[in-house]
Each structure stands twice: as C-alpha cells, then as structure tokens.
Amino acid sequence: MKTLKTIAATAVLASMAAVAWAQMNHGTHGGGMMMNMDQMQSMMATMMPSDGDTDAIKAFKEADMEMMRGMAVNYTGDPDVDFRLKMIPHHQGAIDMAKVALQHTADEDTKLLARAIIAAQEREIVEMQAWLAKNRK
Known part of the structure; x- marks a missing residue:
C-alpha cells in the first residue's frame, strides 16, 4: 500500500511539473519570477513522503x-x-x-x-x- 501511495504521489508531482513547465514556457507571463526546473523539482521533493515523517x-x-x-x-x-x-x-x-x-x-x-x-x-x-x-x- 505504501508503494502504491508513493507511485501515486510521484505521478501527481510529475504531472504538476509538466503543467508548471508548460505554463512557464507559454510566453504570456509578464516578467514575473518563475521557478526553474531545479527549483520546481526541489519543491516537489519536499512534498514526497519519507520514512522518517511524523x-x-x-x-x-x-x-x-x-x-x-x-x-x-x-x-x-x-x-x-x-x-x-x-x-x-x-x-x-x-x-x-x-x-x-x-x-x-x-x-x-x-x-x-x-x-x-x-x-x-x-x-x-x-x-x-x-x-x-x-x-x-
């Protein structure tokens, strides 16, 4: 069950990265501060379940x-x-x-x-x- 949750979470985060990447490269953003892919991946990694989580x-x-x-x-x-x-x-x-x-x-x-x-x-x-x-x- 834990593996299934991890897979589901990974899939959700991967899809969010794709959406973020598409929006980031859409070209309609008015010079706002956007995360680069390393920053996005780092943010998403903090949301992934870890064994030591309370x-x-x-x-x-x-x-x-x-x-x-x-x-x-x-x-x-x-x-x-x-x-x-x-x-x-x-x-x-x-x-x-x-x-x-x-x-x-x-x-x-x-x-x-x-x-x-x-x-x-x-x-x-x-x-x-x-x-x-x-x-x-």
Whole structure:
C-alpha cells in the first residue's frame, strides 16, 4: 500500500511539473519570477513522503499535494476567473494545513491562528464561489 501511495504521489508531482513547465514556457507571463526546473523539482521533493515523517508532516504533505492538484487548472484567459480558480484551492490548502496544526499542536497561539485562518479562508472561498457563479461566462 505504501508503494502504491508513493507511485501515486510521484505521478501527481510529475504531472504538476509538466503543467508548471508548460505554463512557464507559454510566453504570456509578464516578467514575473518563475521557478526553474531545479527549483520546481526541489519543491516537489519536499512534498514526497519519507520514512522518517511524523504524522503531522505526513498530513502537511498530503495537504500540500492536494492544494497543488487543485491549483493545476488551465487558465481561461479571464484574469478575474483565473484568480479565483487558483485561489480557491490555495485557500482550501490553508484550511487543511490549519486543521493539521490544530490536530498536532499544543501551542495556544498556533491554535488561535489556525482557527482564525480557517474562519477567514472559508468565508473567502464562499465569496469567490459566489462571484464565479454570478460572473463566470
């Protein structure tokens, strides 16, 4: 089962690298800072499961990968729509990571911050979804 999860994670990360590479070379980016392939591979490697990972690290990595999968959508050409389509999974990733923190921390400041993040990000997701329902063509 662990091997199957590793294979699945590798496949997801490889597909994300392909999407990132395609977007990076699309030519429509306005001079923004883009990761080179070494940086992308390094970032993806940090999300791969490792034998020494604690339960918290495993949960954070799962949240990272789910967020990246959610953000791997094609651009529509409408910056208002694209912004929201990318931000919704990004916000959901913040919620998921905050929930991991709540499960694994004893620190009250961290719990307070995590709860605030969950409340704010959930509200903003609802706002973005409502905007998309009303305005997306």
